[in-house]
Amino acid sequence: MTVTADRSASADPRPDPAGPSSADVIVIGGGTGGYSTALRAAALGLDVLLAERDLIGGTCLHRGCIPSKAMLHAAELVDGIAEARERWGVxxxxxxxxxxxxxxxxxxxxxxxxxxxxxxxxxxxxRVLHASARLTGARTVAVGPRTYTARRGIVLATGSRPRLLPGLTPNGNTVVTSDDALFAPGLPESVLVLGGGAIGVEYASFHRSMGARVILVEAADRLLPLEDADVSRHLLRGLKRRGIEVLTGALLTDARVTADGEGVRATVRTARGESLVLDVARLLVAVGREPVTDGLGLADAGLGTDARGYVAPADWARLETAVPGVHVVGDLLPPPSPGLAHASFAEGLLVAETLAGRAPRPVDYAAVPRVTYSAPQTASVGLTERQARESGADVVVNAMPLTAVAKGMVHGQGGVVKVVAQRSGPVLGVHLVGPNVSEMIAESQLVVGWEADPADVAQYVHPHPTLSEAVGEVFLTLAGRGLHQNA
Structure with a gap:
């Protein structure tokens, strides 16, 4: 895989031989969680050393969030041209x-x-050291040939990598992971995407926009299985409308690169027990990610991982491990941390402020938004309807199709706004499907995070005509003041 990026600061991998051998805070890993910890700690007056063996910015900046959303924007432009021709007479x-x-x-x-x-x-x-780092004790880190001492604490932020399937080796061309899919040569004519989570759905959406035949296979009984069931249903409808072939409850049983090396022959067992043989130009494996801890020296600091490979904190309020002064952020954390870049920013701020002697509020994971940047997009925050009911809450739910408001008709892409609330109580969850909903979820983050009642939101006016108007309408109805929606 090749990423075009400025490597001038990474040209010399040797640690800084002339610098001091101690720092207030040592951060291992320069992805979103690591560099946000370093920036905030430095802003609070702490001496910070950051060790990163690859490029500062990590997976999100170089292989994930940023390049994928850039490509998805290009895909939106292609889709817009098709809509202009087919719907608007352009x-x-x-x-x-x-x-x-x-x-x-x-x-x-x-x-x-x-x-x-x-x-x-x-x-x-x-101080940024471009080299591998490993723990040698509860307060010491080896970076290259030198050992550095952390006066206040160590922060583990080594991130994650794509989870692989046994016997299936990525080659960067016909078999790829989410880390190298965007950097594989050219646009394939057909793609089998294995995994119907956010990553798989986004890549399926991109390749379909670019004209490929796309088959999306998910082992669970629905796409985005961690999201609200109605989100999955509306997303499925939107993807199928675009011509994406979706197989849920299906398993990949075999996959082999063809003899000429130009494609992959895959066998999939469907939910009905049928065996499908699919010949595709590319197989994209997106079955999740796993923490990176190999070579980190956890045992030397008295640490270990859980059964899934995560480094679990003993104190979630401080994200501090069982070893005092050793903290963890980002993809190394198990749920409820969602493994999202914006969550790792919040975790980095929390840990930096903790190490500076402050008492920050713990990260409210229930109020962290979740977004899938496909077409249609999905965006959610808080509890799903099922989670809310299983919590024992007296739940009330209201949903409204985006096409029930004028701007939704203009877009013509369907979608829905769904709100889950406690009867005579706060909003528990908000779930959106449709165009541009990634830009609409921030309001709902505040609604859920501040435990607002539907009536609290209903008193504020949403602009007309916008897609966000549908959000306002749903809250108006829940507050007993329905306008364009019957109670």
């Missing part, structure tokens, strides 16, 4: 996709973000 067509030009724009966005983060760290006075 006689336009996509002649071709200039793959090198598209990827050059993506890489420029990544590179500028990378330089920006490195610049922030330098300005904050964070």
């Amino acid at each position: 006689k336009a067509a996509v002649d071709s996709v200039d793959w090198p030009a598209l990827t050059a724009t993506r890489d420029d966005i990544v590179s500028r973000n990378h330089k920006g983060v490195e610049g922030h760290l330098a300005h904050a006075g964070v």
Whole structure:
């Protein structure tokens, strides 16, 4: 895999031989959780050392969030041209996709973000060592040939990698993971996406927009199995409308690169027990991610992992492990941490402020938004309807299709707003499916996080005509003041 990015700061992998051998805080890993910890700790006056063996920014910046959303934006433009032609009478067509030009724009966005983060760290006075690091004790870290001592604490932020299937080896071309799918050569004519979580759905959506035949296979009985069932249902409807073939309750039983090396022959057992043989140009494995702890030296600091490989904190309020002064952020954390970049930012802030002697509020994981950037998009915060009912709450639910408001009709892509609340009590969850809902969920984060009642939201006016108007309408109805929606 090749990522075009500025590596000038990473050219010399040796630790800084002239610098001091101690720091207030030592952070191992320079992804979103690690660098946010370092920046906040430095802003609070702490001396910070950050060790990163690859590129600052981690998976999110270089292989995940940023490059994938750049590509998904390009996909939106392609979809918009199709909508203009088919729905609005604008006689336009996509002649071709200039793959090198598209990827050059993506890489420029990544590179500028990378330089920006490195610049922030330098300005904050964070010492960055570009080398592998491992624990040698509860307060000591070996980086290259030197050992450094942490006066206040160590932060583990080594992230995650794609989970692989036994016997299926990625080759960067015909068999790829979410880490290298965007960097594989060219656009395939057909793709089998294995995994119907957020990552798999996003990649399925992108490849379909770019003209590929897409088969999406998920072992669970629905897509996005951790989301509300109605989110899964509306998402499935939207993906099928776009021509994506979706197989839920299905398992990959065999996959082999063809003799000519140009594709993959896969066998899938469907929910009905049928055996399907699928010939595709590319197999994309998106069955989840696993924590990276190999070589970290956990045992030397008196630490271990749980059965799933996570480093669980003994104190979630401080994200501190059973070894005092050793904290953990990001993808190393087990649930309820969702393994999302924006959650790791919050975790980094929390740990930095804790190490600085402050008493920050714990991360409210129930109020962390979850977004899938497919077409249609999904965005949720809080409890699903099932979770709310299983909690014993007296639940009331209201849902409204986006096409019930004028702006939803303009977009013409379907979708829904669903609110789960406690009867005569606070809102417990908000779930959205449709165009641009990733930009609409922040309001609902505050609603859930501040434990607002539907009536608290209903008193505020949502702009007309917008998609967010549907959110306001759902709360109006729950508050007994329904306008365009019958109670």
